Amino acid sequence: MDPLEVxxxxxxxxxxxxxxxxxxxxxxxxxxxxxxxIGRLYVYIDIEKPYFAVYGMLRGSLPPLRVGDVADVVRTxxxxxxxxxxxxxxxxxxxxxxxxxxxxxxxQPDRDLLTISSDVSPADLIVTDVDAEFRxxxxxxxxxxxxxxxxxxxNEMTENSFLFIAxxxxxxxxxxxxxREKIRGMENA
Amino acid sequence: xxxPVMFTGGVYKHDLxxxxxxxLGGYLLQKNVTQSEVILLLLVPAEDxxxxxxxxxxxxxxxxxxxxxxxxxxxxxxxxxxxxxxHTACDVAEYLRRNGAKSNMIGLARGVGREIAQIxxxxxxxxxxHDAAVFLFGNFARCIIKKEELYKGINIPVVVTxxxxxxxxxxxxxxxYVSSVGRIAHRSKKANEIGNLDRIIAAVGRALDKMxxxxxxxxxxxxxxxxxxxxxxxxxxxxxxxxxxPIALNLTGCRIKLPYEEYHDAIxxxxxxxxxxxxxxxxxxxxxxxxxxxxxxxxxxxxxxxx
Numbered sequence: 001m002d003p004l005e006v007x008x009x010x011x012x013x014x015x016x017x018x019x020x021x022x023x024x025x026x027x028x029x030x031x032x033x034x035x036x037x038i039g040r041l042y043v044y045i046d047i048e049k050p051y052f053a054v055y056g057m058l059r060g061s062l063p064p065l066r067v068g069d070v071a072d073v074v075r076t077x078x079x080x081x082x083x084x085x086x087x088x089x090x091x092x093x094x095x096x097x098x099x100x101x102x103x104x105x106x107x108q109p110d111r112d113l114l115t116i117s118s119d120v121s122p123a124d125l126i127v128t129d130v131d132a133e134f135r136x137x138x139x140x141x142x143x144x145x146x147x148x149x150x151x152x153x154x155n156e157m158t159e160n161s162f163l164f165i166a167x168x169x170x171x172x173x174x175x176x177x178x179x180r181e182k183i184r185g186m187e188n189a
Numbered sequence: 190x191x192x193p194v195m196f197t198g199g200v201y202k203h204d205l206x207x208x209x210x211x212x213l214g215g216y217l218l219q220k221n222v223t224q225s226e227v228i229l230l231l232l233v234p235a236e237d238x239x240x241x242x243x244x245x246x247x248x249x250x251x252x253x254x255x256x257x258x259x260x261x262x263x264x265x266x267x268x269x270x271x272x273x274x275x276h277t278a279c280d281v282a283e284y285l286r287r288n289g290a291k292s293n294m295i296g297l298a299r300g301v302g303r304e305i306a307q308i309x310x311x312x313x314x315x316x317x318x319h320d321a322a323v324f325l326f327g328n329f330a331r332c333i334i335k336k337e338e339l340y341k342g343i344n345i346p347v348v349v350t351x352x353x354x355x356x357x358x359x360x361x362x363x364x365x366y367v368s369s370v371g372r373i374a375h376r377s378k379k380a381n382e383i384g385n386l387d388r389i390i391a392a393v394g395r396a397l398d399k400m401x402x403x404x405x406x407x408x409x410x411x412x413x414x415x416x417x418x419x420x421x422x423x424x425x426x427x428x429x430x431x432x433x434x435p436i437a438l439n440l441t442g443c444r445i446k447l448p449y450e451e452y453h454d455a456i457x458x459x460x461x462x463x464x465x466x467x468x469x470x471x472x473x474x475x476x477x478x479x480x481x482x483x484x485x486x487x488x489x490x491x492x493x494x495x496x
Contacts, residue, residue: 016353017328020371027374047329050303147327148272149302168302 003035008186011045021045025054025145032141037134044182051167051175052146055183058160062130067093068123071114079105080122082114092127100125138162191215191232191414193258193289194241198250203227209244213237216414218258219291219434230258230289232414255289256394259413259438262290263319267306267326267336269296277325277370280377281350284386285323285393291437293319293478300339303332308339315477320440321346321364321396323389328352328371334359346396350389364399365392400440407488410470411461411496413438416484419467420445423459424452442471442484449475449482456482463496470494 009025011018021043029035040057067073070086070093082097084090090112097106097116105117116122139155142164146153150166154176165171165179196206200222206229207217215233233241245252264282266273278294285292295316299307316322324340324347326333333351337360340347346364352371360366370385377383417436421427424447427435432446445456453475457468467473467484470492476483489495 011329014329014331014353016330016371020328020352020373024372024374031374045329047303047331050332144271147301147332148268148270149305151302168304 004038004041006040006042008041008189009043009045010182010186011047014045014047017047018045021145028141028145032137034134034138034141037138042183042186044179044186046182049167049169049175050150051165051169051171051179052150053166053179053183054142054145054162054164056162058162061159062134064126064129064131065089066123067096067125067127070127073121073123075121076115078115079117079119080115082116082122084112084114087112089127096125096127097122142166190235191412192235192238193218193255194231194233194238195253195255195258195289196227196229196231196241196245196250197253198227198245198248200225200227202248203229203250205248206231206241206244206250209241213240216418218414218417218438221433230255232259257285257390257397258289259440260290260320260397261318261437261439261444262292262393263295263316263322264292265295265297265300265316265322265324265339267297267300270301272301272372273325276373276376277350280386281323281325281389284390288390290393291434297339300336303329303335306336306339308342311477313342317344318439318444318477318483319345320400321348321393323348323350323393324363325370326351330355337362346399348389348392348396364396367392397440404440404488407490408495409441409486409488410492410494411486413440413443413486415461416459416467416471416486417443419459419461420456420484424455426452426455442486444476444478445482445484446479447482448480450480453482456484461496463494465494 009018009022025043037059038056039059042055044053067082070089072083072085074081101116101118107115109115135157142155146166150168152171153166154171156163165176210217210231210233213234215231218230218232221228242252262285264278266278282292282294297308297312322343322345326336326349330353333355341362348365348367349360349363350367350370352369354368355366357366367389377386417438420436427447430446435446437444453473457466457473459467470487472485472487474483
């Protein structure tokens with residue numbers, strides 16, 4: 001069973017290729033752990049022109065990760081003490097804290113403990129923008145998925161959808177319009 | 190008639206196998222020691238195979254036929270990017286190796302795309318140094334047919350692999366086409382995927398048999414393993430080559446992994462018991478691979494002798 005709500009792949013005249021690309025796309029999205037964030041996926045491949053298009057709907061965006069989400073912040077006499085719970089974010093957090101308070105104000109007496117000599121709470125500082133990271137990973141996945149020879153690429157990302165087109169030829173406004181038309185056809189089918 | 194076989198067993202007493210094979214008049218092609226296990230690629234006279242089988246049993250080893258031993262096969266992908274590697278290409282190369290062939294992976298510089306795919310003179314010449322080539326293509330029939338341009342100029346038999354079924358008539362320049370391989374993004378592990386690898390091996394085997402049959406019409410002056418043995422004996426520097434396989438055998442000669450500039454005179458001067466020098470019965474030329482030396486044994490029609 002597909003983990004996606006709707007997943008359609010069409011390649012007129014190349015039924016085998018369409019079925020195979022279905023597998024490839026799922027394999028790559030699973031490898032990169034992106035499957036759960038994508039709701040619907042439409043893929044249209046025209047090998048005559050040739051071009052490769054993917055249109056996807058995202059499952060809502062994730063809020064950015066703040067210091068308070070990954071660590072316990074406690075007020076102390078000198079300032080604040082931060083006890084890191086999720087160590088994978090430690091490097092990013094340190095970078096953000098250094099930027100905000102300066103290196104001399106941030107100390108790390110223990111592996112998972114930071115002290116900050118300041119009166120301003122770090123709890124609301126953004127550690128990583130998960131959504132931006134997801135979009136970066138998604139673009140990387142799309143480039144991996146598209147046939148390598150299709151080097152002219154266009155990637156339009158909005159709040160909750162993306163449209164990726166790759167082609168060997170120049171991507172013209174007419175081509176983009178044609179792709180939109182095909183995708184609309186698939187959505188309504 | 191020499192039979193290509195692979196011996197797998199413990200390191201302990203494996204030199205007995207090597208000694209026996211040499212006594213029988215066979216050849217040791219390659220020796221791989223991996224911790225406590227050793228893999229030997231051997232050419233053994235077919236009528237004496239029983240003796241080796243008995244010794245193998247005694248040593249608790251395993252003896253399997255390696256039909257592709259003594260050949261070099263090129264595995265060619267459109268490029269070395271993540272789209273083509275590692276899955277299919279590595280699986281095919283590894284499977285060729287398991288069947289005894291020396292496989293070399295070649296990624297073309299500009300082999301991608303349908304209209305823009307191209308191959309240059311250097312790449313063609315490099316692939317031509319092998320005994321057979323496997324071209325790995327993708328999942329779209331029209332692209333695979335169009336990409337014929339890549340192997341049109343290659344003289345050795347080319348086995349093409351791809352996804353869809355394509356009638357043989359559509360690809361006149363391919364020796365054989367193996368379908369249902371194509372581009373995949375995972376390792377081959379299902380039974381049908383392993384079956385596809387077996388079909389590729391079978392196709393390569395047929396391609397090599399055709400090459401052998403062609404060579405048989407005008408036999409080589411001497412056999413490549415014999416040249417290998419003589420070079421190993423008379424050019425001691427070969428022991429200092431860092432390659433895992435310092436002399437790789439081809440059907441028509443061998444690739445000696447020593448720099449051509451420094452060693453071609455020494456290799457040419459290698460003398461056989463019959464009193465002839467190697468340079469009298471073979472062409473010694475620089476290889477396209479690194480700075481290696483290529484030996485191409487001349488056929489009987491050019492030298493007038495066979496030994």
